[in-house]
Amino acid sequence: MTVNALTPDSATPSAVIDRVSLVLEAFEGPGRLTLAQIVRRTGLPRSSAHRMLERLVQLRWLRRSGRDYELGMRLVELGSLAVHQDRLHRAATPLLHELHRATGLVVHLAVLQGTDVVYMDKVGDRLTAAIPTRVGGRQPAHCTAVGKAILAYSANRASNEDTLPRKTKYSINSPAQLNAEMAKVHAHGVAFDREESLAGFGCVAAPIGSLGEAVAAVSVCGPMSRMTFDQRLAAPVRMTAMNIWRNVDDGVQRVAPTLQQVRPLRGGPTARPATNGAGLQFA
CATH class of the missing domain: 3.30.450.40 (GAF domain)
Structure with missing residues (x-):
């Protein structure tokens, strides 16, 4: 499957990637989003946004609960992999x-x-x-x-x-x-x-x-x-x-x-470095 399958009305793969990026960036911040909210945030046509969202749900990039969408576990997996790499x-x-x-x-x-x-x-x-x-x-x-x-x-x-x-x-x-x-x-x-x-x-x-x-x-x-x-x-x-x-x-x-x-702190910072240095005390 190619990314072109996500949005048949897109002319080029780069246009598809731009649209996918718009959709995913709409989820920056907490909470779920409805189709109407995603359309407002991205400026994409409602029909194109809906097709893309449903395909992203199939790919586990997004997750749908009723009429709401949120980031899916595949993105969590990829993000975790990127961090650890x-x-x-x-x-x-x-x-x-x-x-x-x-x-x-x-x-x-x-x-x-x-x-x-x-x-x-x-x-x-x-x-x-x-x-x-x-x-x-x-x-x-x-x-x-x-x-x-x-x-x-x-x-x-x-x-x-x-x-x-x-x-x-x-x-x-x-x-x-x-x-x-x-x-x-x-x-x-x-x-x-x-x-x-x-x-x-x-x-x-x-x-x-x-x-x-x-x-x-x-x-x-x-x-x-x-x-x-x-x-x-x-x-x-x-x-x-x-x-x-x-x-x-x-x-x-x-x-x-x-x-x-360095000794673990118990009830307050009392640790001491292994070597003595000049104290840093400025307001």
Whole structure:
């Protein structure tokens, strides 16, 4: 079967792919969609949209429940496969779990797409449900520690908007504030989120990449009562970021030896890095 069978009225395979892409992108965000909603979001003719939707249901790319459509299990399977085949994700996976064991906090791996961060992985235990992030989910980059860690090394961090959208009352909301924050991140190699993306929670992140650039970021997140914005969390996060990039460069999977000497946090961040470094304490 060829993709042309999806929409007989399409002239070329590329046109079919464009239409399939329109339909699938209509489902960005939570919830199911009706045929009428999909037609409005895509601008496709109703008859063409209906034929395409039904064929995508047969292929398990979509799932139909009554009159509603939602993303199907085949896309979940392909998405999971893509993530696990990704070189960065493969290099990071054992180190993300090691960082979680060392700190007891939720660990995120994220990349930048436009003005948002997209989460590639999330590792944790009971805390994971309290932090409403998910693999494949997005957040405004300027509101998150992982986003700020990447933006600090990006040439495209400037915004043409007078104000930036806020997630909480503590979120950065102006380009001037963002630039000032980026200067701190660039100077210290670590980014903080103090209730800027979720009230009551904070994060510490470090960029992943070669010197002077960031292709991704790793963070630890938890309730503010368990967070310290200094070397106690900055050191293991930065060490994890460096070892992830070393794994990417080497094409092998290793566990950072220094993190094996970090005690798990019990009731609050009291872990100590294996080597002593200058404390990072800036407001």
